[in-house]
Amino acid sequence: MEMTSMKMKRKLEDRFVNEAWNTHFDREQDTFRIEWMDSKQGVTISLPGIIAKWENRKEKALDELEGHIKEALTIMAEEQTLVGKEENIFPVIRSGSFPTESNKGVPLIYTEHTGETRVYYAIDLGKSYRLIDEDLLNKEQWEQERVHQVAMFNVRRLSTDLKSEEVAGNTFYFLSSKDGYDASRILNEAFLEGMKAQAEGELAVGVPHQDVLIFADIKNKMGYDILAQMMMQFFADGRNPITALPFLYEDQKLEPIFIMAQKKPEQDKE
Known part of the structure; x- marks a missing residue:
């Protein structure tokens, strides 16, 4: 049986029957939305992606989707607070094009x-998190600097375990704990200074997406080309892409590196 958007819409409607929720199918955008009637907060799903998952895993894929969405809707309904949750406030790195307002138009x-x-x-909520906006800040009567200082303290508490790989005489280090804050470790200045101290060549840093932090100890020209290719691959595959540009770390500053990719070396001819 071929799965169509209309058939998937009906499957999702059956799973999200709730007197407090509205569901809406956008035929033009090929999306399905579930939202709270009172607040209009909700989740929008792209149907082609869900259909692809359903074709691979059938109802198990929909079981997982249902669980994630119901948890997200439950969190949206809870009144969030900063007081007493200081240990759960973390910084998250996003691209310069990331929205500066919430879906409700409140400045982030x-x-x-x-x-x-x-x-x-963000306030960490376990399996998800909520970005802090001005409404929450004003309600708690917190200054932005206080949020910043608490978040910076917490990011320094996160693990910094790395895996390394030698490629063409260069050393690449990867941090991927999958806790949602891997890229945020780039804000841990002590961590960066420690990596700089042990680097034999120039130290480059990359945050291609949310769930990885890359260090590169660049010792030759080939290292830059390998790093550029690596960054593009991670950026394309990431769930929350940030930037495909790596940074050179020098004098406690991050400067973007624009690398002109070179051709891969040809194999020696016999």
Whole structure:
């Protein structure tokens, strides 16, 4: 049986029957939305992606989707607070093109980081998190600087375990704990200074997506080309892409590196 958007819409409607929720099918955008009637907060799903998952895993894929969405809707309904949750406030790195307002039009709290990235702030809720906006800040009567300082303290508490790989005389290090804050470790200045101290060549840093932080100890020209290819691959595959541009770390500053990719070396002819 071929799965169509209309058939998937009906499957999802059956799973999200709730007197407090509305569901809406957008035929033009090929999306399905579930939202709270009172607040209009909700989740929008792209149907082609769900259909692809259903074709591979059938109802198990929909079981997982249902669980994630119901948890997200439950969290949306809870009144969030900063007081007493200081240990759960973390910075999150996003691209410079990431929205500066919530879906409800409320300005999000953020700090400029580099020309390519910004730092937003989130309350960790376990399996998900909520970005902190001005409404929450004002309700709690917190200053943005307080949020920033708490988040910076917490990111320094996160693990910094790395895996390394030698390629063409260069050393690449990868941090991927999958806790949602791997890229955020780039804000841990002590961590960066420690990596700089042990680097034999130039130290480059990359945050292609949310769930990885890359260090590269560049010792020859080939290292830059390998790093550029690596960054593009991670950026394309990431769930929350940030930037495909790596940064050179020098004098406690991050400067973007624009690498002109070279051709791969040809195999020696016999």
